Amino acid sequence: MVSEKQTFSGAKHYVLDEELAKIVNISMALEMPLLLKGEPGTGKTMLAHAIAESLGMPLIVLNVKSSMKLVEALYQYDTLTRLNDSRFGDSKRDVRNIENYIKMGKIGQAFTSDIRTVLLIDEIDKADTDFQDDMLDVLDQMEFDIIEIDKTMGAKNRPVIIITSNAKKDLSDPFLGRCNFHHIAFPDPKMMRKIIRVHFPNIDSDLMENAVNVFYKLRELESIEKRPATRELVNWIRALKSDPDFKAKELAKGDIPYLGVLFKKSQDYERAVNTVSRRRL
Amino acid sequence: MFIGFFYKLKEAGIPVSPTSFLTLQKALGKGLVSSLDDFYTASRAVLVKSERYFDLFDQVFAHHFEGAEMPDYEGVELDELARALLESWLHDPKTLAAALGINESEIAKLTPDELIEYFKERLKEQKERHDGGGKWIGTGGTSPVGHSGNHPGGMRVGGASRNRSAVKVAMERRYRDYSLDGPLTQAMVGEALKRLRNMIPAGPRDRLNIDKTIYQTMKNAGEIEIVFDRDLKDRLKVVLAIDNGGWSMDPYVHVVQTLFDYARAQFKDIKTYFFHNTIYGTIWQDPSRYKKPLRIQEVVRFDPETRLILIGDASMAPYELMASDGSIYIDERSGKPSIECLKFLAETFRHSVWLNPMQSNMWGYTQTISAIGRIFPMFEFSIDGLEKAVAHLMAK
Known part of the structure; x- marks a missing residue:
């Protein structure tokens, strides 16, 4: 089922740096979850999509929420449906069998899937420490108990686990002890040009040069709360391209249209507009 | 294997655990690591669990595998000073056209270790910005330290990286920004303050409380009674x-x-x-x-x-x-x-x-x-x- 020689080497819409590719492959071989940290917009989530695409595995995404309990990620006992069924008895389910009312959560789905999956646990830092530690226990043992039916669910196939975190602070020690770690730095201009080319294969080189230059200057503005990231740049270039009146030279001159695409917070936007209109860039 | 390296990391203050070291051994045993570059990537991913220690790791790695100098306390100061000086010097490199190919064979013999020494000595001797020439640090020269110069096997100081090898990458100290003494940014403040919350029920009763609903329903001998609660708000x-x-x-x-x-x-x-x-x-x-x-x-x-x-x-x-x-x-x-x-x-x-x-x-x-x-x-x-x-x- 699981071929031994599956290695990851990038996907169609993802520019992979070599170091990261090695780390992904090592983590897969060691069967350990890979924890990715880095600023928003460095492609942490995209990586999981790219791995799934390149290895041809289905991707299961668990979006962690702050109020989430571990059991929700594993399975849900749908008491309400059962209550309804027992009261009105108009379904075909057997009310006496609780198993009919157990629904798998995202981790449960990854475990019970017949083929190997990529399990992306997105933004783990949102949940509290207990959630994180308990979850790693489950991922370590590759099994969990369903208390209601007293049954242990083991993983049919060990999923490839990618965990992302935006937090600057560290996760707990036991958590870190069980994963491999990589920090994705914000792409440098050279890498960024590659990324742009992936998104816009026949982009005018003038436009790209100017846009990337301006983008990195804008990123360095002082006291910006949410600095524009790759996603914003891609959208911005899309906006520039779709404007028939726009000329790449204008960027170099300091006329920067569509700042709203890059800066999403009103304060940031004002600061950016101010700087640009005063030609301080 | 690499036990000395492991202890050096520990001594440098990076929290490395024996378990992770064993994991690294497993990776080595599986034949996943075939070069020093691989080892750099693998050992960092397995052993170091926070980008705040990446910088330190780079330093220890360079020290252990290439004999680069470990900055002791005073060393850090000098290191920082030298780097800052150099960076301002090298900021606007002139064209490197003039001085190619002098003393090439001689300089190639220096190991990175000697290079660093050489670099420090030059730095001590040097009193002003210097471009071209064969000895001083500046831009576009053939002195083995400095950047945009032509030095076979020499180490680079600032500037763009051309050929990357693990040791050189480690020496670049790309992760300096993330080390523990970095400045406090809004994002970090945000992270810390996020936990500052006091959830209190407020607003309309529109949230179904399943536990209470079941309890009440059972009390009513199966007659369904649905219980609603208020949402929790900060x-x-x-x-x-x-x-x-x-x-x-x-x-x-x-x-x-x-x-x-x-x-x-x-x-x-x-x-x-x-x-x-x-x-x-x-x-x-x-x-x-x-x-x-x-x-x-x-x-x-x-x-x-x-x-x-x-x-x-x-x-x-x-x-x-x-x-x-x-x-x-x-x-x-x-x-x-x-x-x-x-x-x-x-x-x-x-x-x-x-x-x-x-x-x-x-x-x-x-x-x-x-x-x-x-x-x-x-x-x-x-x-x-x-x-x-x-x-x-x-x-x-």
Whole structure:
């Protein structure tokens, strides 16, 4: 089922740096979850999509929420449906069998899937420490108990686990002890040009040069709360391209249209507009 | 294998665990690592669990595998100095056309170790910016240190990387920004303050409580009774008191501003006040501490569950804190020494902290810091300190 020689080497819409590719492959071989940290917009989530695409595995995404309990990620006992069924008895389910009312959560789905999956646990830092530690226990043992039916669910196939975190602070020690770690730095201009080319294969080189230059200057503005990231740049270039009146030279001159695409917070936007209109860039 | 390397990492202060070391051995055993580059990537991913230690790891790696100098305490200073100097020097490299191919064979013999020595010696000798030529550090020369030059097997200093190898990459110290002593950014403040929450049921009863519903239904012998609850909303009240007076707080304006911006955006119920050095009878709502005063006694009207956060360096002349008319402002005469006002505040609000932007190892040298530290739990205004402070504020 699981071929031994599956290695990851990038996907169609993802520019992979070599170091990261090695780390992904090592983590897969060691069967350990890979924890990715880095600023928003460095492609942490995209990586999981790219791995799934390149290895041809289905991707299961668990979006962690702050109020989430571990059991929700594993399975849900749908008491309400059962209550309804027992009261009105108009379904075909057997009310006496609780198993009919157990629904798998995202981790449960990854475990019970017949083929190997990529399990992306997105933004783990949102949940509290207990959630994180308990979850790693489950991922370590590759099994969990369903208390209601007293049954242990083991993983049919060990999923490839990618965990992302935006937090600057560290996760707990036991958590870190069980994963491999990589920090994705914000792409440098050279890498960024590659990324742009992936998104816009026949982009005018003038436009790209100017846009990337301006983008990195804008990123360095002082006291910006949410600095524009790759996603914003891609959208911005899309906006520039779709404007028939726009000329790449204008960027170099300091006329920067569509700042709203890059800066999403009103304060940031004002600061950016101010700087640009005063030609301080 | 590599046990020495493991212990060197540990000695350098990187929290590496034996388990992770065994994992690394497993990776080696599986034949996943076939070159030094691979080993660099693999060992970092497996052993080092935070980008804050990447910089240190790079240094230890370069030291262990290539004999690069480990910066000791003094070394760091020199290292930093040299680097800063160099970077300003090398910032605008001139064309490297002129001086290619001199002494090539001779320089190629130097190991990176010797290169660094050479580089340091040159640095000591060098007194001014220098371009071209065969000995000094500058741009476009054939001296083995410096950048954009042509040195076979030489090490690069700043500038763009051309051929990357693990040791050189390690020497680049790409992760310096992430090391522990980095500046506090808004994102970090945000992370720390996120845990500062007080969830209270509020709003319409529109949330189904399944447990209670089942319980009630069972009590009704199966007749369904649905129980609704209110949603939980964050209703935390925060009072932020900032020391914005005097030159002693000037260096910290930026970091305080960061917290202030973030807090205003994050908390619905936040009141900000200002004071200078310490609190006497009054705190002010306006930063110029002139227009909108608030008598300190009036704070008893606030919710006692309010979280009080004071920010200041707590450094002043002892009499300002202790004497009953210690205020440096002549019109501020409450008749009570400031320390009593602080005690009053600490008694009014069970949850209060004092954030001090000064480094905590300097606190012992200032009398008033220890005095105030006995009244309010004092934390350093850094990521770690903020986190501890938040934990303290949220404690029951």
